[in-house]
Amino acid sequence: MDSLGIVESRSIAAGAVLADIMVKAANVTLVKAGTICSGRYMIHVAGDRSSVATSVAAADGAGYALAGSYTISNISRQVIDALKRPIAMAGHGALGVVECRNVSSGIVAADKAVKRSTALLARIVTGQGINGKSYFVLTGDVASVEEAVDAAKESLGKNLMEAVVIPSPDSSVINAFVVRPT
CATH class of the missing domain: 3.30.70.1710 (BMC (bacterial microcompartment) domain)
Structure with missing residues (x-):
């Protein structure tokens, strides 16, 4: 696992759906998922670069409002x-x-x-x-x-x-x- 995918949903309910979409879209590991303040939901997935990028892209394309989404390659x-x-x-x-x-x-x-x-x-x-x-x-x-x-x-x-x-x-x-x- 050399990459980290981060998706920050503006909705908790949408975050649950997005976490499911992300782990089903590619061979990634759900590292952490949960609520954060202001009614947002944070999702972290890890895996190889291609899988993480595919997973994050699936969340981006799902039609839910996101506060942010990133793929970090060669994560420190x-x-x-x-x-x-x-x-x-x-x-x-x-x-x-x-x-x-x-x-x-x-x-x-x-x-x-x-x-x-x-x-x-x-x-x-x-x-x-x-x-x-x-x-x-x-x-x-x-x-x-x-x-x-x-x-x-x-x-x-x-x-x-x-x-x-x-x-x-x-x-x-x-x-x-x-x-x-x-």
Whole structure:
């Protein structure tokens, strides 16, 4: 599995149908499907590029209103890991926080950010409790985090809410945004 397909439906009921359409359209694995704030439904499928593209295209063509749909080839392992749980962060480098208008474009931007720089993706927060938006947290040296944040901003365009880089954050700020090692 080298690709991730993301479909963000504007309707929960339509999301259930779309998840079914997507897994039946191609040989993909349903990684995650569920509600997010604002009455949206998020679907993640994984597989080879061709299968994931076919699955996402089937959702795009189904006639339901989507907030976003993407196929990410050669998905960064950091993104997959961060979607599962926050990553423990050691040391004090810079902290970058990128806030996005929706979930699907935020995941794409996080992937582009870590592919362009040596910054580490510490956390992705998707939709729940934040009105259908998403944000992700990057760590590393200042130059790497700035480069990653710039890549995310370019990727997001009008879907960018705000992006910041904190050069030497206080440990309490790091603890608020990232799980620290024990």
